[in-house]
Amino acid sequence: MKSLVTRFLTGTLVAIVAWLVLAGAAAVRKDPIKEPDKLVILSTVDVKGKTSPCG
């Protein structure tokens, strides 16, 4: 009987530790979602009615 209680407590402890580890890992995954750190702006100006070079 004692053995069963011990085994139960041990099993519970293992489950709690596992849960903590998994929860921690999930927290790590959630936190730093990769944010864009660059914005690229392409620009033209003063096109002056040109659609292509003359030739």
Place this chain on the structure above:
Amino acid sequence: MLVDGGGFFPEDDLHQDVAWFLMDSMKLLGTDAVGVSEKELRFGASYLRAQIKRTDLPLVCANLYFKGSKRPVVAPYVIKQVGTVKVGVFGLISDKVPLGLSQDSLYVEEPTAATRRTIAELRKKGATVVVLLSQLGKVESEDLVSAIDGVDALVIGHGVPMMQKGRMIKKTVACYGGEQGQYLGRTVLSLDRTRHVTTGDNETFILGPEVGEKPEVLKLVKTFEDSFNEKLRKAEKEQIAKVEASKTPENADHFVGAEVCIRCHQDEGDQWKTTSHSLAWQTLVTVKKDATPDCIPCHVVGYKAAGGFQTGSDAAKLANVQCENCHGMGTQHDAFATAPRRITEQTCVTCHHGENDPEFNFAVKLPKIAHGNTSGETIKHMKNPANSSMMQGHSSSTSN
């Protein structure tokens, strides 16, 4: 994101169709915002607004208003969501240039006040990045961002010389983009975790043939150019009668055409035929620009001058870059025969100038077409005119 700083409308009324065509093209390219200059007002504010309504292209200008209603002519700014970044883009037009047809109905607010107000509005609405499309020219644009904080990226237009590397003006990255669609500015802004700009850099690239084409835009350009060239040709024919009436008197100085020169200068004529100058007209024909007034002067003799090329019907005699382009009018022969006219760099840069031929080097190029050189190297190195298309540069070693 993709923006255009404005100044894209054509410079003459004959090319009005190009205005709406370019708006269609920019829409197709997915342009996020477009600035406004006085060029965009040359056909009137109503025309511009009608085209904006038709294309849904986001033109922006924060200091242009109707005099009567005091309402803005176009949207002052746009806020675009680029990924997780809110980008505010606004435009400015110069208050020092005439507005043409719109002079009496519109007014331009002093740019500094408009800038302060617009930046505050954009920031209040959550924009963490602010881009200014300025048509104030180089000096005034630089002065503006030196005096006012809050512009992260600045695209400068209105007669601004192209600079390959942009400048950092206080905390603003400035782009000096060049003109005629031959260049593309690339501004890279570094953002912190709050999506605010920490630093930035700019470089401007020439859009050469190696830059890929978007097939649907290329198709649109070719279809438009072909039909537009025909329209110009018809308009040209209608002018022939007027030209005939204003023919130059026989005794005045005028161009005569290479055929007359070659009667005596056979060797020079034979050598000329080995150069790309002798094929200059065909390059226009190939790309259907042979009725485009912007292009013709550098591909013919004496465009619109006495005895020179007036219309396409003169092509047989006066097409191509001939003797008189370099040596002067044939009727002035006696004058330069006794005191030979030297070919100077000034002679060449009337056509081989910055816009058309940014890499032109007189000392390198002159020997390639000099009369002693029969190697034909300029023809061998001609680009394939069929490769020409929207936004490509004007090659430095081509026909003219």
